[in-house]
Amino acid sequence: MTRVLIVDDEAAILRLVAAVLDRGGFTPVAVSSARAALAEADRAAPDAAVIDLGLPDMDGVELVAALRQRMTGPLIVLTAREATSDKIAALDLGADDYVTKPFEGDELLARLRAALRRAGRAIAADGVLRHGALAIDPARHDLRLGGERVTLTPREFAVMEALIAAGGRLVTHADLLRRVWGPAHVGDSDYLRVVVRALRLKLEADPSAPTLIRNEPGIGYRLGEV
Structure with missing residues (x-):
């Protein structure tokens, strides 16, 4: 099954996102810090990640850049931040999409599935x-x-x-x-x-x-x- 790393320092959000992903047929791997996320990425190479920007030990935008160096799968930012600049910075550093808190579980699943489909598309042998x-x-x-x-x-x-x-x-x-x-x-x-x-x-x-x-x-x- 597709393993999705969830990074959020709020236990309630971790449980909620894990339940949504489990319902959607994914295998959630929940961690509450950037350090744990990087260790998990190095250890098991998750297929995708859902990342909160407000983490205690590293800014989430920096974590996006660090995970992009370790992962080829989609990175979805989950954020309560209103500033457009934060979203742009995350996208420029390698995030594939973002979902704003509070969020609908079906929207998160749809964006994750779409990002995984895009990641699975390869350039044809003809280069087109x-x-x-x-x-x-x-x-x-x-x-x-x-x-x-x-x-x-x-x-x-x-x-x-x-x-x-x-x-x-x-x-x-x-x-x-x-x-x-x-x-x-x-x-x-x-x-x-x-x-x-x-x-x-x-x-x-x-x-x-x-x-x-x-x-x-x-x-x-x-x-x-x-």
Whole structure:
């Protein structure tokens, strides 16, 4: 069974998350400190982790970075923090998604299952990345939607390559800007908005109500189901 590491210093939350995961068919491994989480990751290599950001012995964002060096599976942040900056920092350091406290058990299970599906997707032998009806071939600079080729500018193509590679995971504005425009432009969000607007015109059935390129205000973009 899929083993999921749970890291939270509140005993009640640990019990609740463990019960939710058990109900969802996962094997929960609960620990209450960052030190114990790192030891468990080194010892048994869990398939995924659910991480609280407010830990007594290490900031949860730092723990995300440390676990990402030890684990290839999904890291889901569970947080009561309101600050967008904390969520962005966790995502930039390797988290796959986040759930805000108080949370619904079904939402946590859905996000975990989706992250595990994304982690299990491998690049095909032909080097093409796929997400539903989307297929992108970086070597040939070719993107297709439902088998039909879509002509993109170099920056439009680079943004779509990053989003498809993420497979539905949230990609922050800063990460996209860094990859496509370079480190000097991580604050130039207007550049990204212009490109996303153009992509929606080319790819969305209704650009005014996008379902493919989804925006998480103030944080980033993710791909919806195609």
